[in-house]
Amino acid sequence: MKLITAIIKPFKLDDVREALSDLGISGMTVTEVKGYGRQKGHTELYRGAEYVVDFLPKAKIEVAVVEDLVDRTVEAIAQSARTGKIGDGKIFVSSLEEVVRIRTGETGREAL
């Protein structure tokens, strides 16, 4: 099992959710986050006072998937979140030791 964490542009969230649903992925966690990478921030100007806003709003998606779905999931996220402009985000894949469904106590693949 793998945990796939993707940082994407917030306005691409719906596209990504749809692409993952099409793969049959039945759940995800979304968080509004802020951060910066190569895109850096932007500036705001109030009565001539310029403020550099370092951290830009992004959406963070977390999806747990079985091994055989990992490549297709990563591909689907990359496809649906891409605009080709700087700031499209990143996808992190990490191994996942265990999953428990709280209601039933199921573990592993059964719990996904």
Place this chain on the structure above:
Amino acid sequence: MNKQHGFFFVPAGLGVFSPAALAGQLNGADTAWVLTSTALVLFMTLPGLALFYGGLVRVRNVLSILMQCFVIAAVVSLLWLVAGYSLAFGDGAAVQPWIGGLERVLVWGMGPDGLSGSIPEVVFLAFQMTFAIITPALIIGGFAERMRFSAMLWFSALWLLLVYVPVCHWVWGGGWLADLGVMDFAGGIVVHLTCGVAALVAALVLGPRKGFPKVPMPPHNMTMTVTGAGMLWVGWYGFNGGSALAADGGAGMALFVTHIAASAGVLTWMAIEWVRFGKPSVLGAVTGMVAGLGTVTPASGFIGPAGALGLGILAGGICFTATQIIKRVLKIDDSLDVFPVHGVGGILGSLLTAVLASETLGGFGLAEGVTVLGQLGVQAIAVISVGLWCGLITFGLLKGLDLLIGIRVSPEVETEGLDISQHEETGYHW
């Protein structure tokens, strides 16, 4: 106020203040308009200014601003009842040039029938009270986000009695500046100059907010600020139009020139930002509006619409420049730009009233036998003397209060915010 008002409140030769003896006839239309204007001017503070300022501070201090506006309204109203009105507009007899008398303490002896000009005296009192409320409320922009609430209360109360009341008497209550013939229709000197100077001095005495100017301190809610700004614009109809103290063409003209100056201020400030910074900002547009309105205030009963257009354009340009100089060059943290907008606007308008009131420039005339240069001299004397008095008293009050009770919150409290530390509440629950 206008000369008519001065006439009624300078009962030369009458030892005792006695409005009934001076009065003409009650005019229902005048009374209705001044009552309406009273509501409009209170609306400028509550909630207009409260929202305008509240949106400009950071999220942890929004309630402190709203609270200060509300409580100042209550405190000033009671002070106005107890002694403020009497000392501002009563007959001071031997000390009349400097301060009014005590015969209206607790508004003693004023029934519903007593007249001030063509309106009931109590209506005049209430209208004037709303001006006394907004002036200290405007000052809080200078020391926003760092002053202790208790110190703010003491300061506002004492400032009202030691600065606002005497200056109001000098200019509108038949004091020495009125005798000199100063022209201040609706408060360029009494309201905007005094609040601007006091805010500047307060910013200097308290020092900048922690992190200024390195840490970003952008407005937390621009929507709130623009909402409040719109209320200020509307309320200003009562501020300037009501100061005619009559429901007539003078009031209508004052209202119209006020509106023109505001519009010119909006467009000027917006244009400058567009050219200089590349984008026309919302905050710039509403700040230009306040600059135009503050600047036209002393002139509004004396100038024509063309004069107001010129004045509004100048207000936008000069107040914009002043804002940049105070905050960016001198690095003074007059946090919400009270001095560059209200103080500079008040000075500009008060001086140019002398020029734009002349009939050659479409104004409605200086007093007979008075030249533009002569009037300009009187206006300059008023601006300088009131500015000095206000600056010195404000400085003394803040230094004294600092010794006695401390005026500034600790750095930890400042970081935590005034809402939670002073009021144990927060503005928003997300």
